[in-house]
Amino acid sequence: xxxxxxxxxxxxxxxxxxxxxxxxxxxxxxxxxxxxxxxxxxxxxxxxxxxxxxxxxxxxxxxxxxxxxxxxxxxxxxxxxxxxxxxxxxxxxxxxxxxxxxxxxxxxxxxxxxxxxxxxxxxxxxxxxxxxxxxxxxxxxxxxxxxxxxxxxxxxxxxxxxxxxxxxxxxxxxxxxxxxxxxxxxxxxxxxxxxxxxxxxxxxxxxxxxxxxxxxxxxxxxxxxxxxxxxxxxxxxxxxxxxxxxxxxxxxxxxxxxxxxxxxxxxxxxxxxxxxxxxxxxxxxxxxxxxxxxxxxxxxxxxxxxxxxxxxxxxxxxxxxxxxxxxxxxxxxxxxxxxxxxxxxxxxxxxxxxxxxxx
Amino acid sequence: xxxxxxxxxxxxxxxxxxxxxxxxxxxxxxxxxxxxxxxxxxxxxxxxxxxxxxxxxxxxxxxxxxxxxxxxxxxxxxxxxxxxxxxxxxxxxxxxxxxxxxxxxxxxxxxxxxxxxxxxxxxxxxxxxxxxxxxxxxxxxxxxxxxxxxxxxxxxxxxxxxxxxxxxxxxxxxxxxxxxxxxx
Numbered sequence: 001x002x003x004x005x006x007x008x009x010x011x012x013x014x015x016x017x018x019x020x021x022x023x024x025x026x027x028x029x030x031x032x033x034x035x036x037x038x039x040x041x042x043x044x045x046x047x048x049x050x051x052x053x054x055x056x057x058x059x060x061x062x063x064x065x066x067x068x069x070x071x072x073x074x075x076x077x078x079x080x081x082x083x084x085x086x087x088x089x090x091x092x093x094x095x096x097x098x099x100x101x102x103x104x105x106x107x108x109x110x111x112x113x114x115x116x117x118x119x120x121x122x123x124x125x126x127x128x129x130x131x132x133x134x135x136x137x138x139x140x141x142x143x144x145x146x147x148x149x150x151x152x153x154x155x156x157x158x159x160x161x162x163x164x165x166x167x168x169x170x171x172x173x174x175x176x177x178x179x180x181x182x183x184x185x186x187x188x189x190x191x192x193x194x195x196x197x198x199x200x201x202x203x204x205x206x207x208x209x210x211x212x213x214x215x216x217x218x219x220x221x222x223x224x225x226x227x228x229x230x231x232x233x234x235x236x237x238x239x240x241x242x243x244x245x246x247x248x249x250x251x252x253x254x255x256x257x258x259x260x261x262x263x264x265x266x267x268x269x270x271x272x273x274x275x276x277x278x279x280x281x282x283x284x285x286x287x288x289x290x291x292x293x294x295x296x297x298x299x300x301x302x303x304x305x306x307x308x309x310x311x312x313x314x315x316x317x318x319x320x321x322x323x324x325x326x327x328x329x330x331x332x333x334x335x336x337x338x339x340x341x342x343x344x345x346x347x348x349x350x351x352x353x354x355x356x357x358x359x
Numbered sequence: 360x361x362x363x364x365x366x367x368x369x370x371x372x373x374x375x376x377x378x379x380x381x382x383x384x385x386x387x388x389x390x391x392x393x394x395x396x397x398x399x400x401x402x403x404x405x406x407x408x409x410x411x412x413x414x415x416x417x418x419x420x421x422x423x424x425x426x427x428x429x430x431x432x433x434x435x436x437x438x439x440x441x442x443x444x445x446x447x448x449x450x451x452x453x454x455x456x457x458x459x460x461x462x463x464x465x466x467x468x469x470x471x472x473x474x475x476x477x478x479x480x481x482x483x484x485x486x487x488x489x490x491x492x493x494x495x496x497x498x499x500x501x502x503x504x505x506x507x508x509x510x511x512x513x514x515x516x517x518x519x520x521x522x523x524x525x526x527x528x529x530x531x532x533x534x535x536x537x538x539x540x541x542x543x
Binding site: 004006174177178179180181264267268269270271272273274343345346347348 | 379382383386391392393394395396418419420421422423424425512
């Protein structure tokens with residue numbers, strides 16, 4: 001039975017992972033993400049579903065545990081916050097290269113460096129432009145509510161297994177720490193090896209059988225083979241763009257100005273839309289739910305309709321570059337965002353919009 | 360109905376838990392709720408505040424600049440949040456430790472002597488429930504029985520025996536909240 005609860009975003013994500021039948025979690029605590037591992041340790045899911053929860057000795061160890069466990073075809077999760085994700089990037093690149101499904105959660109805090117423990121969206125570039133080395137991309141989901149923190153766990157695993165590719169849930173300190181009402185799905189059983197093979201094919205290393213050997217590696221010293229692997233990855237990303245783009249349009253039909261914002265900024269900007277419309281300014285909001293794939297076509301079309309686009313992000317201007325590329329400079333695109341852990345208010349966003357486009 | 364509330368005071372005064380009880384009570388009344396704390400180093404001994412929103416509709420921003428109601432529990436919070444109450448809004452505060460009383464004339468101001476009343480009741484910790492009672496008297500957005508349900512949900516197993524005392528504190532607060540007229 002589904003269940004209604006009041007939970008922090010981080011806790012909702014952790015509970016949803018148990019209920020989705022995730023096989024293992026490997027992590028290391030860091031603010032503002034620690035409730036994920038705290039909750040999992042407290043709940044002892046090994047008793048509920050047999051899910052393994054382990055605090056590794058470091059983020060690097062955790063991501064390599066993910067690499068290993070994912071090689072066996074299991075559903076594996078890890079989470080961290082910005083500096084910890086930087087440490088995990090080598091492993092993430094290997095996982096992408098070895099074509100393994102895995103879900104990584106980043107509850108972003110301010111950076112660079114150790115930065116601050118307050119909310120931020122300054123890891124946009126790191127999330128969608130690679131981050132680690134090599135020709136790879138992450139499928140990136142950006143939750144904007146506690147409900148989405150819960151729902152996106154299962155969605156992320158579906159995508160990860162559909163493509164055999166790592167998926168990132170890009171949250172932040174605001175969504176992770178706030179409490180909202182959340183409806184939790186009923187408990188699902190973990191899948192057996194046999195069920196996994198039937199559903200996703202035989203590619204994992206599952207011990208000696210009569211089939212041909214499955215080899216998991218990101219290394220290919222034969223250039224032609226390596227190029228074929230890169231082409232295979234690119235084909236997956238092209239398919240993601242075609243089949244799995246997600247976005248939400250709010251009040252865009254008659255909009256004269258457009259805000260583009262994701263995650264926590266999208267929630268705040270939604271109030272800006274309300275305030276603007278009370279003042280008679282027709283503002284709409286495009287919320288990318290996936291940051292890769294990015295709603296390029298939708299933005300390209302909206303650029304013909306609106307007089308200006310404001311990219312609102314809790315950073316110094318990162319997603320704005322993708323908005324500019326998508327709209328091909330057909331319309332002025334400006335950035336607004338606070339940094340350092342300061343959260344912009346709905347009023348501040350409206351002032352910025354008026355100042356940049358109207359006054 | 361949408362009620363946007365800031366509760367602000369010292370860390371340890373029960374600011375976050377007061378917000379949590381409100382949020383739980385809202386859920387019991389079938390409302391949409393959000394609870395957004397300011398967290399971090401400032402929580403340890405410094406100021407702590409939480410934004411709570413209760414609404415009949417989907418909540419847009421959980422983070423706000425202006426509020427329908429401010430519940431203020433120390434001077435720093437008074438300095439910061441008095442001016443962030445919407446015109447026509449409400450400010451409720453405990454005068455204990457307040458040296459500069461609020462001066463705005465475009466909002467309704469109420470005092471609730473939470474610290475004093477809790478001491479009289481013999482348990483300083485229920486101070487926040489006295490204040491919550493004061494608030495609920497002024498803005499009866501949640502029925503008392505639903506607050507008690509909210510308390511049951513938000514208190515852990517070993518504190519469930521304190522529910523009658525908490526309820527008593529809420530009623531005490533309801534009885535003792537007073538309108539405050541700024542003196543010039």
